[in-house]
Amino acid sequence: METHNDEVINFGRSLIVPSVQELAKKPISKIPPRYVRHDNQKHPLISSDDPSIPFVPVIDLHSLFATASESSTYSFELNKLHTAAKEWGFFQVINHGVSESLLEDFKREVLKFFKLPMEEKQKLWQEEDNHEGFGQLFVVSEEQKLDWCDMFYITTLPHNLRQFQLFQKLPPVLREKLEAYSMEIKKLAMAILGEMGKALGMDNEEMTELFDDGVQSIRMNYYPPCPEPELALGFSPHSDADALTILYQLTDTEGLQVRKDGKWVPVKPLPNALVVNIGDIMEIVTNGVYKSIEHRAIVRSNIERLSVATFYSSSMGTELGPARSLVAQHNVANFRRVPLEEYFKGFFARKLDGKSFLDYMKLEELKENVT
């Protein structure tokens, strides 16, 4: 049930920036300096067809869940999940159970949403003091370089964290599909987290307590064609702050790249697949066994790209830190403990800079002794 509440928590703000989609409609052959990266590094498209490039693991969730219900033994698929989470922090899932028709309907509505006239979008633009809505995140100064991307960000779960006004302003069919998508993706995230907990040897009850009523937010990304794609970036390198991200690549345009052993590896959009990645919260909860991985998005000269990232984090009111059942196993805690709300506020107050915020959470010397 939806409740209108007066105590929506404001996790942060971001400076208001112009729409890149509108900019890209103009007949420009050069991009404004604010989008040209300082490093002047080129950000080339790396084709996933190049045989020397490793392929991000693909996990068949049907097999995983089928073997999971049969026995509690460590199945082949569970081992594959565990290895992918440990060594890649990124994988694709197929046979994930989210209905194809819902994915199609949601995609259609998101595409329409970004094609709305600017006067309509303006009503859903970020406000000075809150970063939900259309705009960009993590913009903290007028000098900062900007991403070649417009995004729409909204907190979806739990219901009492929703910006009721923003939900009310969404086109009704999008809103309906977003609700359904949010629920399906929560179910999927919980199922994957449950399997991960099993693979890690985490206490089941602890896992449920941490994530059952988790915070979910959805970020829709629109990357317009860019006249100088190698000088810009669609999304600066970052790791996600949440526990588990489920990314839906709406178009079959390549653009997402993950950093693996120092190299950028493309994540090829596969039909009916979703991309899953470990976020910083999961790295902390697993006491560092699973790693959140840096990733970025590049842009193209002649083609747009769209994606929807759903971020799933632990529940409000819980403390963020390594799972106690794992600290007991490992005999050491590698991260500090902070209230979840404090963690989020700290994260959103910064410019995106790789995995720098996780370093703040890391305990280098202070090792918590287990009793």
Ligand SMILES: O=C(O)CCC(=O)C(=O)O
């Ligand atoms: O567009 C993409 O593929 C990446 C999006 C992403 O990393 C994010 O929204 O956090």
Ligand SMILES: [Fe+2]
């Ligand atoms: Fe991300």
